[in-house]
Amino acid sequence: MIRFILNNQSVEADPKHSGKAFLDFLRKDEKLKGMKLVCKEGECGACSVLVGELIEGKVVYQSMTSCIMPLANAHLKHIVTIEGINMEELNGVQQRMVDNNGTQCGFCTPGFVVGMTGALLTGEPVTMENMIKNIDGNICRCTGYHSIQRACESVVDDLGGKAKSLNTLIKKGYLPAYFKTIAKQLQKLNEETKKEKWEERKEGIRLGGGTDLYVQKPRAMYESEPEHMYDKPQLNKISRVGKEFRFGASVTMGDLYRSDVFNEAVPGQEEFFKLLSSTPIRNMATIGGNLVNASPIGDFTIFLLGLNSRIVLTLKNKNRIIDLKDFYKDYKKMDLKKGEYLKEIRFDIPEGKNTYFSFEKVSQRKYLDIAGVNSALLLKLDDEKNIVDAHLSAGGVGPIPWYLKKSSRFLIGKKFEKKTIEKTLEKINEEITPISDARGSADYKRLLLRQLFLAHCLKIDENIFDVSTLIGTEKVN
Ligand SMILES: Cc1cc2nc3c(=O)[nH]c(=O)nc-3n(C[C@H](O)[C@H](O)[C@H](O)COP(=O)(O)OP(=O)(O)OC[C@H]3O[C@@H](n4cnc5c(N)ncnc54)[C@H](O)[C@@H]3O)c2cc1C
Ligand code: FES
Ligand code: FES
Numbered sequence: 001m002i003r004f005i006l007n008n009q010s011v012e013a014d015p016k017h018s019g020k021a022f023l024d025f026l027r028k029d030e031k032l033k034g035m036k037l038v039c040k041e042g043e044c045g046a047c048s049v050l051v052g053e054l055i056e057g058k059v060v061y062q063s064m065t066s067c068i069m070p071l072a073n074a075h076l077k078h079i080v081t082i083e084g085i086n087m088e089e090l091n092g093v094q095q096r097m098v099d100n101n102g103t104q105c106g107f108c109t110p111g112f113v114v115g116m117t118g119a120l121l122t123g124e125p126v127t128m129e130n131m132i133k134n135i136d137g138n139i140c141r142c143t144g145y146h147s148i149q150r151a152c153e154s155v156v157d158d159l160g161g162k163a164k165s166l167n168t169l170i171k172k173g174y175l176p177a178y179f180k181t182i183a184k185q186l187q188k189l190n191e192e193t194k195k196e197k198w199e200e201r202k203e204g205i206r207l208g209g210g211t212d213l214y215v216q217k218p219r220a221m222y223e224s225e226p227e228h229m230y231d232k233p234q235l236n237k238i239s240r241v242g243k244e245f246r247f248g249a250s251v252t253m254g255d256l257y258r259s260d261v262f263n264e265a266v267p268g269q270e271e272f273f274k275l276l277s278s279t280p281i282r283n284m285a286t287i288g289g290n291l292v293n294a295s296p297i298g299d300f301t302i303f304l305l306g307l308n309s310r311i312v313l314t315l316k317n318k319n320r321i322i323d324l325k326d327f328y329k330d331y332k333k334m335d336l337k338k339g340e341y342l343k344e345i346r347f348d349i350p351e352g353k354n355t356y357f358s359f360e361k362v363s364q365r366k367y368l369d370i371a372g373v374n375s376a377l378l379l380k381l382d383d384e385k386n387i388v389d390a391h392l393s394a395g396g397v398g399p400i401p402w403y404l405k406k407s408s409r410f411l412i413g414k415k416f417e418k419k420t421i422e423k424t425l426e427k428i429n430e431e432i433t434p435i436s437d438a439r440g441s442a443d444y445k446r447l448l449l450r451q452l453f454l455a456h457c458l459k460i461d462e463n464i465f466d467v468s469t470l471i472g473t474e475k476v477n
Contacts (some may be wrong), residue, residue, distance in 0.1 A: 003075040003193055005185055006030065006076040006426070007084030008178040014355035017074035019207070019224045023047045025071050028080060034110045035066060040066045041215045043280050045138030047444050048111040050118045051283075052078035054186040061121035061285060063114065063134055068214035069122075070207060070221070072228045078182050078189055082110035085117050085175060091115050092174035093155060104142035105468040107294060112148060115280075120169055127160045129154060137278025137368070138263060208250055208286035211277075212293045220465055229288065237342065240265060245349050249288025249342040249376040253300065256281060265349045266307075266357060272287065275361050277298065278368055288342045291324070295331045296393040297371040299440075303359050303395035304345060305403045306376020312344040320345065325393075325403035341389040354381040362438070362448050372396055372439040374447040378454040385416045394449050396439065397432035406431050421457050425450055 002013040006026075012173050013025070021040075026032045026049075036046035047067040051074070052059040059078060080092035085091055090098065093116045103109040111242065112135055119134035120126060131152040140148065159172070169175045207213060207226035229235055245265045247256070248451040255263045257273045276282055290300040301324075302461050309324040315337055317470050323344075328332050336342075350357045357375045363369035373396040380389040390411035392404045407427040434445035457464055 002072055002075045003187070003189055004076060005078045005182060006074075007031075007177075009079060010185070010189070011201070011380060015072070016225060018070065018228065019221045019226050020077070020219070022049070022066040022069040022071050022074060028064060032081055034086075035114070036107055036110060037067060038107070040067045040218065041282075042137075042211055042277075043139070045111040045115065045135065045278070045280065046108050048114045048118075048138065048280055050078075050080035050114060052080065052119065052121070052182065054190060056182060057183065057187075058123070059121075059183050059186060060123055061118050063137075063280045064284050065280045066211050068218075069227070070209075070210045070214070070228070070230075072226075073210070073230050075231060075469045076186065076188060076193060080114065080118075082114055085114070086175070087176050089173065090156065091117070091173055091176075093151070096151040098156040100144060100154060101147040102151040105154075108138060108140040108142075112140070116152060117174065120155075120159065120164060120174060123163050125162050126156055126164060128156050131156060133279050135376040137280045143293065192278040203405075206292070208289035209252060209284035211281055211285045211314065212289055212295075229341065230286065234281075238262060240349070242271070243349055243351070244346050246346045247287065248343055248344055249291075250286045251252055251288075253277075253282035253285050253290075254279070254286065256287070260347075263265055271360075272299075272303065272359050273290050274367065275363075277435060281372050287345060291327070292334070292336070292342055294297070294328060294334055294400065295395075296331070297374060299359075299361060299371060299374055299395070302371075302374045302393045302395040303376050304347065305390055305401060306359065306378050307350065307357065308345040308378060308391040309345055309347040311342060312345040312346070313340050315340040320381060321346075325405070328400035331399035349381075350378055352380065354458045356381075356384070357380070358435055360452040360455050360460045362452065370439075373434075373452060373453040374444050375449060375456070377453070378462060379411070379416070379456075381416055387414050387416055387420070388423075392427075392428075392453070394432065394452070397434040397445055397449055398411070399433075402432065404431050416457075416464070417461070421454070421465060425453065428453060 002015055004011055017138045026035055037046045038046040042065040044266050047065055050061045051064050052061040062282050082293050093113050115138055119131045124130045153384050166179055172176050205226040206229050208229050216379040227436045229250050235248035238247045238251055238261055240261050253276055285298050290298045305324055310321055313320045316391040356379045361371045363371050375394040377393040390408045392408045394402050407424055409425055434442040436442045
């Protein structure tokens, strides 16, 4: 059975319906209509719920978009909808939304209120930055956002500073009292469920967070009984083993963003994560899903190709390790055998004072948009600035997420200087095969990759060339 707590109630659902979208379960089966159905593609946040998981005795909450969240991914969690934070009087967030005119037609309001309340439950300090982060995937067509921002400011004025305890949030009218019982309820649920054997399916679609599958083929997913990879403990580990960083295929983008081990291994990636969808999507999106979806512009795929990663593929408990760059064969065709799944991703930690790693992305909007072109570069230099190792990847310039083998090889052994950069630009141009599509013409994509490569190089040495003489000004269609 799929077992979880929905607001203040224990729920059991038949695994036969494990592929159902959680929002459908809420609105149709449970008749809870507070969370709204708008885009059904994870783009607007009207359906946002909080998903609480018991970690080391504490319930840690993350916001997720329930319209593309599989019912099975609620297993052993506490799911909070707007009904679960409604009280006799308006709660602290709702009152502040009213006081600051943060709602007009009201369609988006439950999603905003749930997201803002969730910001108080992440265990992070109550700051404007964290409040906004928790609603960065929510869209409102009426208010112009300033009034919602003022409501957030008012919450921060009231609670600001370090994370608040459940007792404080309950006392100050932000949460109903039952929240205090959830940790114990989840503990009990976990203990009882350990005794049950979770039926693992050998056939069927492999399902991570569902953020690709529920957008690409929603109907097929609702009716299917997929194999759930999301909560498998062996696919959720993050570790450092010697000089190698390893993580399971079901680790989400949000897990890595919050992982100290990851942030030590590849420091300074705050901006990279902000360029990936929105907080609720990052909380659901697994890295394994990003790699196996095989989109030519998958951001994490390009990031990991640039780190020259290896992947562990498993079939009947037998592992096979291959380079990620050899995984992609043609558009959406991979070196993945029938029944095989992606277990783990590994890369050598880019260490050493002359080792540089850079990721760049261009999209039509800076945030909440998929890439037109993206690229990553890992470069190792010796003390004389000779390039001893290089790995360049790029998305949106060919049918697969592209590891630029020839250009990477060309860089090795050369001095890191303007002449090498100019010659490499020629190699890159010869190697890629972009096509014109909705995200831009082939020429435009060539220009974008050229500029992204220059941006990588400027990050390594801002004086490596005079920007005004190298940045292309040629006419692009
Ligand atoms: C609103 C929105 C914004 C987005 N923005 C971005 C963005 O900015 N950048 C970006 O790169 N992506 C973006 N995406 C795409 C998506 O979030 C990512 O590709 C995500 O990493 C997919 O992971 P998932 O777990 O949700 O995949 P799922 O949908 O669960 O699965 C995707 C594919 O992987 C397969 N699969 C999953 N796990 C395994 C496994 N362990 N072994 C074998 N096969 C497996 C599935 O069968 C399926 O074919 C966005 C999506 C949405 C809805
Ligand atoms: S309905 Fe828009 S994100 Fe779910
Ligand atoms: S109040 Fe109408 S969409 Fe936000």
